[in-house]
Amino acid sequence: MATLFGSGIKRREDPRLITGSATYTDDVKLPGLVYAMFVRSPYAHARVGAINLEAARQSPGVLAIYTGRDVKDRMAPVPCAWNVPNCDLKVPPHPLLAVDRVRYAGDAVAMVVAETRAQARDAVDLVEVDYDPLPATVDPEKATQPGAAQLHDEVPGNLAFTWTVSGGDAEAAFASAEVKVSQRIVQQRLLPTAMEPRAAVASYNRGSGQLTLWVTSQNPHIHRFLCSVMLQIPEHRVRVIAPEVGGGFGSKIPAYPDEALCCFAAMQLGRPVKWTEDRSENYKVTIHGRDHVEYVELCGTRDGRITGLRTRVYAGLGGYASTAGPGIPTILHGLVYSGAYTIPNIHGVVRGVYTNGAPVDAYRGAGRPEAAYLVERLVDIFARQIGMDPVEVRRRNFIPKDKFPYTVATGVTYDSGNYEAALDKALGILDYKAFRAEQAKARKAGRHLGVGVVSYIEICGLGPSQVAGAVGFGGGLYDSAIVRVYPTGMVRVYIGASPHGQGEETTFAQIVADEFGYPVENVEIIHGDTETTPQGWGTYGSRTTAVCGSAVKTAAVKVKEKARKLAAHLLEANEADLEWKDGKFMVRGSPEKAKGFAELALMANVAWNMPPGMEPGLEASAFFDPSNFVYPFGTHVCTVDVDVETGQVKILRYIAVDDCGPPINPMIVDGQVHGGVVQGIGEGLQEIAVYDDEGQLLTGTMMDYAVPKASQVPSIETAHTITPSPVNPLGVKGVGEAGTIGSAACLVNAVCDALSDYGIVHIDKPLTPARVWAAIQRAKGAAA
Ligand code: MCN
Secondary structure, eight states: OOOSTTOOOOOTTHHHHHTTOOOBGGGOOOTTOEEEEEEEOSSSSEEEEEEEOHHHHHSTTEEEEEEHHHHTTTSOOOOOOBOOSSSOOOOOOOOSSOSSEEOSTTOEEEEEEESSHHHHHHHHHHOEEEEEEOOOOOOTTGGGSTTOOOSOTTSGGGEEEEEEEEESOHHHHHHTOSEEEEEEEEEEEEOOOOSSOOEEEEEEETTTTEEEEEEOOSOHHHHHHHHHHHHTSOGGGEEEEOOBOOOOTTTTSSOOHHHHHHHHHHHHHSSOEEEEOOHHHHHHHSOBEEEEEEEEEEEEOTTSOEEEEEEEEEEEEESSOOTTGGGTTTHHHHTTTTTTBOOOEEEEEEEEEEOSSSOBOOOTTTTHHHHHHHHHHHHHHHHHHHTOOHHHHHHHHBOOGGGOSEEOTTSOEEOOOOHHHHHHHHHHHHTHHHHHHHHHHHHHTTOEEEEEEEEEEOOBSOOOHHHHHHTTBSSOOOEEEEEEEOTTSOEEEEESSOOSSSOHHHHHHHHHHHHHTOOGGGEEEEOSBTTTSOOOOOSOTTOIIIIIHHHHHHHHHHHHHHHHHHHHHHTTOOGGGEEEETTEEEETTEEEEEEEHHHHHHHHHHOSSOOTTOOSSOEEEEEEOOSSOBOOEEEEEEEEEEETTTTEEEEEEEEEEEEOSSOSOHHHHHHHHHHHHHHHHIIIIIOOOOBOTTOOBTTOSTTTSOOOOGGGOOOEEEEEOOOOOTTSTTOOOOOTTHHHHHHHHHHHHHHHHHTGGGTOOOOOSSOOHHHHHHHHHHHHHHHO
């Protein structure tokens, strides 16, 4: 029987998505539904004076208006849930509605609830707020300098934390190094841009004291917990449902004030309350990503050995510490400074900085693309300095494949890897040698072709829970599943994680169907409702398959074990004499004596003839807490043609060789890589969130914020190597972020390679034509 694991069957979630029959939060309609809208500060930094609600209250349909003073004693502030230890983290209170000061443009000062959305919108315009504008600070490096505007009285110099990571002796390595290179790197702010903006519908039953929140969530159980904290009601009285979620990319992990306030209003008014963000609100107030200013140094020998890496990073946090904000530029960033290499001496210092921008949190890759970018850029700059092919430098420094598990200087232990294999495969697909020859020929003809190579690693599959606790994450990082077999033999699998586009309704069904010898149609995956699903910690950090998928596998194996015992009993055979063949338990040597899964399901559920002591029913639950993270890797290679007259970058080929262990569904894996690479192309070439000096977001619409269009994306050539992980029963690693980790670096490496004869070693992304052209002009000026 062909196994489903490894087969690229079509995604089962797609028919409802592409026929418009899926239910998103904004589709939820309840009797008596009313609508919320927020009064948001036009200033990035201002004192809030009197708020005049008179006219708004008189406006048709208005039911209630709440200000910061109305809620501050009745709700807890928005929690930060990642209290990274040993870095003197300062987390000032994040009020649900600003009381006396706003700290970024869009910070809400009041919430209006009205009978219709239009009435709420009209009333928002009638709220009069006295603002006393203050100077703003938006650049994370400048915000730490004397004279910069101060956001929080209790955070001098806007310095939220200073976190260090160290291994070996970087100072000694640099002091004695033959070669040193350094680069200031800016990793721009990005806007996650999920297709569906955030939305919430809150409904409160006064009789039962039960609150139900439909919300755009990547992690309903976390939202249930954080909601109960903010509302100060017991967790079991809160039910969180994530219906269809139109993409998250990290932006639907955090707890935001808006959704909690909908709950508050529903409890106050006794009517269900809906709020749906519009796109400009989404760009202004939903979390942003990246925002680093980095000073990076790398040292080594003339023959290409890297001996040390040092970083000094300013990481913007925005106006408040978001739910996972402090953990992203520290734990998820600094711990992977070694990349794919045996860098023996590492010292990194990351300063988290409050600025007058929207809070910064997880955006696809979250900390790891920033790490891969700085390492992979510096490797290229080092190669240029010593006159060696960047591919050769990578080879000379890779962690050898027989050295895993391998503990890098930052202290984390990589589970498994074979970096050279991925590199060889990617270079083979391109025919690297032939491209270099073509490049040289083109250069003579005045064309600037370039090739970028990136060998990335990432840390994902987040658990284990013990480590989560040790690094200050305010939750566990295990996951769970219940596999329930109905009397008819159909299977439902209830999972703790909450996929929202990644495809686990298909891949997890493949795991279970394989275990039971079933067609995939017999298995249904249920997720996204805290009332029906077991405790889980969400879908992010490319953890769902490695962690929750392992819980699914474990629960399915438990069910099958019970079925085997029952089969032995019914066949009057010894369990040891049974074999699992062609989807049946058979008595070895007597194939006519066999029981298939569907029949065993019926017998277990009717319980007419159970073995002594066996409980009726056929279901099992499992919690899986991994023993380590997983470390996927890969090599991406791209070739570009840079028009030096206009600065326009044309991608010629993009080759992605990724290793996420054995792919459950290769088509879905490729789809994930495609999506990730496209986001990396956006980051590398055109996306940037720009604030002016007063903290106004200048890229607040999709006309200004340049998400790549289909026509700007080349055909992405994917391939894989397969290196199983030893830390979970499936051997899998994450792939949901893989495409994003190295792709921006790959593009910038390619463009800098194309412009090497101008002496250009680095241009800060995004490499818009204007930036590339300006860099060429500067280089020409310097040479003249
Ligand atoms: N997979 C597989 N074989 C493997 C590994 C994974 O078939 N060896 C499959 C999985 O079963 C799943 C998909 O690949 O169908 C991605 O799985 P995984 O790597 O476990 O990642 P998660 O499901 O945890 O997804 C999170 C990840 C993150 S962190 C971001 S951000 C992101 C991403 O997924 N956001 C997305 N991909 C996204 N895709 C969509 N459509 N929408 C988002 O918001």
